[in-house]
Amino acid sequence: MVKAEDVKVREHVSEVPAFRLDNEQLAFRFTATLSDRSGQPVERLPDAGRLDDWLAANRLGLGGERAVGSDLVLARRLREAIHRAGSDVAAGSPARRADVTLINMLARESQSFPVLTEDGMRWQTEAGSQVQASLGLIARDAILALGGEQRDRVKACENSDCGGLYVDTSQARNRRWCSMNTCGNRAKKAKFRHGRTSAGN
Template structure:
């Protein structure tokens, strides 16, 4: 997968936003919304929202075949599978078989194919570019993550009430928070107040 950087700005339904770098594009994708209590964070309401998310760097996938309602359903199913497998790995639990099946099925589709521009100055995605190809590439990245050397570095934010999950790629293997500007600072403030009390 052609990726130069990861991370996205996440919006809180109560107001405000913060930069969150999950360390992998597939994990960034897992944080675009969710089921149950996480439905309030949903950002993929229609196929155009999915196409817009894919078109944003680092993927920069501009689909040449418009995303459909079926594509959106497949994307949300894959997103949930990535979410639950990442949390299972972070918790040291077995991966849910149905989520593994979903990831494998998405990965079995043809992935994005890189192509060199005519002048040789840029890498593009070879047309036609379909949403299912982007989903396949995300699923393949998740497979590489879960089965690779960083699998044991998939973590949940250390905050008591933050479900965000990320890959700790720091050299000292010491990342604890989704973002210092959010949960890290909140923890520091609570600790300061506790010391003063």
């Protein structure tokens, strides 16, 4: 049986899925907390504690406040809104109104500002929920990615199981995978296997 004190240290337990942090765009790195969406989805934010961990790993922790269940629900809603809107943009379609509304609402409500420190920076919020302020920063990043200059470079991973989003910053605009470490590598291995099978037949 899982005891309350065990839950706090779950990040050290191997069955908790690790984060994928290699996406350059913050908002899309956030959508990658649900991976392999069209295959066998892996939920990488199984509880509020892991939301805290993700925010800290992405330097979005805003102090001592801990996420609660309602924060996790809101975080997942934002994540799915960003993913749907990003997939729509990647397909050349307009984003849906409900998704746009949620993203805009969270971005507007985020009263946080960056603070330069001796060894880097941190985010500070004047009032309200610190966790929601962090989600607001992710919403802002989504707006800049989906509505800004790089809008036409937003793409969906060519691995049909994945559905991951990324900004194709390559000069030739020919990037195909959300990440070379995961989908790019899988495709390379599959091609290699296929080549060997064909040669063997």
